[in-house]
Amino acid sequence: MFNQLTATETVAAMGCTARDAARKGELGEFGRGQLMSAYSASRHLSVELSSFEPELHAYTVAVAAVAPAAGLDGCSDAGRAGDLTCALLDTLRGHDSPAAVELRGAIHTALRELVDREVALLAEAIEEPRTR
Amino acid sequence: MSDARAGAVTHALRDAGALSSGEAVERIEQIEGGWSRHTYVGYAPGRRYVVRVKPRGALLDTDLGLEYRVYAALEDQDIATPHVYALDESDDTPFGGPFFVMDHVDGRCPNVFRPRDRAFLEEDWARERTIARDMLDNLARIHTIPPERIPDGVPELGFLGVVDRWQSVYEERRLMRDPVVEEAFAWIRERTPPDTRPGLVHGDYSVRNALVADGRVRAILDWELAYRGDVRFDLGYLALDRMAGKHLRRRSPLMGSIADEAWFLHGYAERTGIAVDREIRKTFEMLAIMMLLATQYTAVWMYARGRTTDFRMAWARFSFPGLRQDMVRLMAW
Numbered sequence: 001m002f003n004q005l006t007a008t009e010t011v012a013a014m015g016c017t018a019r020d021a022a023r024k025g026e027l028g029e030f031g032r033g034q035l036m037s038a039y040s041a042s043r044h045l046s047v048e049l050s051s052f053e054p055e056l057h058a059y060t061v062a063v064a065a066v067a068p069a070a071g072l073d074g075c076s077d078a079g080r081a082g083d084l085t086c087a088l089l090d091t092l093r094g095h096d097s098p099a100a101v102e103l104r105g106a107i108h109t110a111l112r113e114l115v116d117r118e119v120a121l122l123a124e125a126i127e128e129p130r131t132r
Numbered sequence: 133m134s135d136a137r138a139g140a141v142t143h144a145l146r147d148a149g150a151l152s153s154g155e156a157v158e159r160i161e162q163i164e165g166g167w168s169r170h171t172y173v174g175y176a177p178g179r180r181y182v183v184r185v186k187p188r189g190a191l192l193d194t195d196l197g198l199e200y201r202v203y204a205a206l207e208d209q210d211i212a213t214p215h216v217y218a219l220d221e222s223d224d225t226p227f228g229g230p231f232f233v234m235d236h237v238d239g240r241c242p243n244v245f246r247p248r249d250r251a252f253l254e255e256d257w258a259r260e261r262t263i264a265r266d267m268l269d270n271l272a273r274i275h276t277i278p279p280e281r282i283p284d285g286v287p288e289l290g291f292l293g294v295v296d297r298w299q300s301v302y303e304e305r306r307l308m309r310d311p312v313v314e315e316a317f318a319w320i321r322e323r324t325p326p327d328t329r330p331g332l333v334h335g336d337y338s339v340r341n342a343l344v345a346d347g348r349v350r351a352i353l354d355w356e357l358a359y360r361g362d363v364r365f366d367l368g369y370l371a372l373d374r375m376a377g378k379h380l381r382r383r384s385p386l387m388g389s390i391a392d393e394a395w396f397l398h399g400y401a402e403r404t405g406i407a408v409d410r411e412i413r414k415t416f417e418m419l420a421i422m423m424l425l426a427t428q429y430t431a432v433w434m435y436a437r438g439r440t441t442d443f444r445m446a447w448a449r450f451s452f453p454g455l456r457q458d459m460v461r462l463m464a465w
Binding site: 001002003004005009010013014016017020033034037038040041044078079082083085086089090093107108109111112115116118119122123126127 | 306307308309310311312314315318379380381428429432433435436441442443444446447448449450452453454456457460463465
């Protein structure tokens, strides 16, 4: 979810790869490898674009419920959600009051659920036998 | 260009006394390799050599000369490594960077992400266990090399020095913040082991970096991340789900795709005197994930900054979900 390069940037990168392959004409091993990587990226990205938005929403709702001042309510951008979560955790780290520990634990739980959902969605689509 | 490269390798081998004045490397072919090193095979009549090159814009800025000296130091240590002949450290070579030449060793590095390679390794485990035993024996020998035999220049890194190293890469190369990664750095800083097991750390020890032929490990390769430090790092690395074929799901039941974990750790303890409990191993697994993440962050950063057009570097962004899940599990969230 907090993956480097946005979906938009990744699509652009895939396009550049396809263009470079087309310009080369005959592909060698490296060129074929580049196109296979781009194909793999398309499979991952299709899951991300079709499935991740509700997962991010569920995460931001969960964290906003326990930390309303963190600014995550209504946040729909993964990068922004990552920044806000990091800022929140920065304030909690090193504080051992019961309230801080409990809040940090609640955020960890929400992150774990988000992480597991992301992997499960990708794995269902990518690591199951393909039909085409 | 190929003539100039063959000429450079011929010149280096003649200087090393490995080729006479009448012999020459006639052909150079690039083979599939990693991101920080390019690998070539040089063909001379009746012989083959391997050329390792640090290209411009390599993923990790590691010292090729040091890697060469590590290979040279290991030759009489009963560790499976190829003989090295020559090193050219100039940046302006026909290969586009410094290079060294070593013996070609027959064999293939298993790819733990390929089902048929995992099946091959699982069959070795189920039957002769020669690959598993060779991986165990070589690791134990690496970790028990006398300190005076480790070449000068191999960096020395304490536990927190290693953490600092990888956290600085995260801070410098990330394109967006990751709360799981940042919590993981905080977590590991609170888990400095109470003792140290110093020695030579390979830094990337797995069957993926082992040449296997006829059921035996013929050479341990890829020493560019080697350092003097706590050798238990290599065990943590080998124990990662990623070394058991995980991109999104772990694929092999075997540690490192090669052996039962209890068998391997028991054998390691017998050979080295180093017993590694579960909590210590979790710490070093996390440290190993941080090393892997550093390479992935760097790869994506290089693509985003236009330092490379190799799409595999951009693809590295898809490696984060699986590694993030591994971190969450280690932290027991």
